[in-house]
Every structure is written in structure tokens, then in C-alpha cells.
Amino acid sequence: MLQSKVEYRASARKISIYNTLGGEKAPFDPIDQSEKAPRVTVYVCGLTPQDHSHLGHGLTVMRFDMVRRYLMYRRLNVNFVQNVTDIDDKIIAKERSLGINPMEMTRRFTDEFYAQAALLHVRPVDKLIRVTEVVPETIRFVEELIRKGFAYATADGSVYFDVSKKDDYGKLSNQNTSMLYESVRKELDKQKRSPLDFALWKRDETSSLSQPSPWGVGRPGWHIECSVMIHEVLGDHIDIHGGGLDLKFPHHENEIAQSEAYSGGRLANVWMHSGLLNISGQKMSKSLNNFIPLGEGIEYYGSALMRFVVARQHYRSTIDFSDKLFRDNCNSLLEFHRLFARVADAAPQPSLIDDAETTSLMNAFEQAMDNDFNSPESMVVLEQARNKIVASLDKGAEITAEVKHRVGVLRELGHVLGVFFDSLELVETQGLGFVARLLNVEPLKPHEVTALLADRVAARAAKDFARSDEVRNDLAKRGVEVLDSKAGSTWRFA
């Protein structure tokens, strides 16, 4: 991977990140103050594998993968940890109603999800940790919270966190306990001291996932699981905690309360939340019947185009997956890959590291990304560089060592955003599939388009304009637009 020339210590200080805690952008300063490649600890809440994962899960991992790749590009030694919530109310409900083995089910959905993430070029996590691996550690953590006076056990064998003992509860979501008290449903749980208190340990003798504890047979509550997994893998103080915006309250608020009550210090320096996903202007939900499993989404839009479209939106924004959004972007992706195919042996050359064109490209790219990972702006920078190179090649410029270097740098900067890993053929195949699905026709293969274009050239040479028009119309019906120029005929997605 291309490395920027900028000294890493100076550059690391230049990355500004929007911190949900406090609601401001601030320069990122790693906890590890080493001069060379300091460690940066990142924890992103992961999957509750009780069903096939959906587009929202895919969106979150793609966005945090981009964050991780950029931190790595800036020579930070990122330790990226994600969890699997394999003990959960919904999983246990399925165990009860369907009689399935919960461990077998959660393994299957977890493996499926990370295989799909790999298709989207999401890097494998450095450490994947499962709740089922840390139940004894959870019991010890809860005991410590009770000992410190932040939690209490009830007569029925559950344990709750006492929100009234944590003065700063609500600081992440900017709510205070009196506001929250107004908003919570007045629960009829007589065991709890306050409706705001949340379960750390739930009594449950029905699940195979339950284990004995000092309070009886039971299992951890959802929020405590993340606090314990972070503590076990990364320690009490981490650099960045991430997750989808829907987890901000109560999940992340409760993680903060538990972890900070336990350690007495701060849990995470930076809280990052990725924006939500809409489908054609509506929130994706099972009740609206627009719930799209990740596998189906990849099949429909194509993995390369999906990753490209996600990089074109800021990670904090709500993204609206609509056919129009994908249609609007498919030709830009195609143009990048046409250039990569045209300059086939493009690669960054160490001897050309001072090339003025690439230096200014990298500077503009980094300036955008240093500003809270502004990938849409950095993508515009890449598009402008692409257009400039294509225009000069179209005018007859030779493919020199400099051109190969520039195209190589362009492609590697794209890799930082998670794009441009695939071949032109795959991009064309997936794109032809997508436009054909929009038109409800059989998709063409790239070699079929090439053959039809050759047919048309032959028809035109023979002055058979009826046949030439017929081919053009047939291609249009399959989502392919023919472009004629002095250099010959080419095509793009219609």
C-alpha cells in the first residue's frame, strides 16, 4: 500500500474526527504517544446473528472499514476489534420457538456475514470476540460493579445497573436523567429501583446459553457484553468506539456507564456513529416490507458498485439506497476501471514519488479525508484526476512511466476508500446485470456487448444502416448505450 511521505506524527494530528461525545470535530490524538506507528485501538459493535444480516449491517462495516483503512494509510497501527453478540433475547427466543441449537445458528449467520463483507472488500477484523467466550469474565465484572455500589441484585436472581449512582449518565446522547425519566415507559418491574435501571444479568433457566452465577442460573444483558469484551481485548481505555447511530442510546450510553463505573476513567476518547440507511426514501424495516438481506442487496446492485456508492456518501449521513442513486454512479465506476484496464501495468513508482501531479493529488485527497473522513470530497478529487489523465490519453498522449505512476497512485488512493479492487470485467458484468434488472430483461455479458458492437461496425462499413440501428436499439433495450467517436465505438450503461 502506498505510503504518504508526510511524517506520521504530524499527519496523525491533522486528522479531525467528529466526536458524538461533545458533538464537535477535534484533532485525533492517539492514546499511545509513540513516535513511530502508535497503536490505535478501535472497537465497533458487531452483529447479533439471529438471522441473515441486512443492508444496514453491510453499510456499517463498509464505513468503518474505510475509517480503518485511512488510519492505516496515515501509518497508525490500528487494532480493530469487533464483537459478535451471540447471547441475546432474540437468539434465545428462536431457540425456544424453533428448537434450534443457538451456537450452531449464530456461527452460521456470523460466517455468512463476514463472507459477504469480504465480497465488499472489508478487511478481516484483527480480533473477533464472542459473548459466549466471556461469560465468567462478565460475572466478575458485574460482581465488581455491585461491590462498587453501582449495581444491585434482585430477589429473583437478576442484577441491574443503578443509573442514579452515575452522575454523568446521558452524556453521550445529551440527555439528563430527569429528561430520560420522563421519556421511559413506566415499567411495572417491581424488582427495579428505577425504570431507567438496566439489566446486567438476567435470570433465565430456559436457555442452553445460560450459566450458573452467584445470583442463580442466567445470562448477561446486552449492554454489559460490549463493556466486558472491550475490557478483555483492549483494556479500559480505547481510542475509538464506533457503531451505527441507532446504538447511541441506550446501548452506548449504558456501555459508558458500566465501563466508566468499573474503571473510574474514560472508556473511549472518540465516539463515532455511522448514519442510517433508507430504502427509496423510507426507513428499512420488517414492518414496511422493504427489508433487504445483505446477500440479496449484493446480488441486486453488485458488490463493486455498492462499495463505490457507499464511499460517495459521508459516513455520518443517512444514505438512501435507491435505483437512481446506483444508476447515477455506475458509469463513473466504469470509467475508473476502463482507465485501469487501459494503463494495465499501472503502479506507484518509488522513483517518481516527487511527481508534482501525484503530490498534489495526494494532498487534495488527504485534505478531504483529514476532515472527518470526507470520502465524497476525496472521491471528487479522484474523479478529477481520472478525467485529466483520460483526456490527455484521448488526445494521443503516450502511456509513459509517469502516467503509469499516476494511475497506480489513483487506484491505491481508491483502495483507501475500499474501492477499485475488482477487474473491469467484473465491474462490467455486475453493471450489466444491474441495468438489466432495472429494465426487467436478461442481462448481457461484456463479451456479448463487444460482439454486438463489432457487428454494428461491420454493418456500418457495409453501409447497412438498418442493421446498424437495429443493433443500437437492441443494446439500448438491454441497458447499453453506444457511444460513437472518431476513435471508434464504445459503450456505457444506459
Ligand SMILES: [Zn+2]
Ligand atoms: Zn456494543
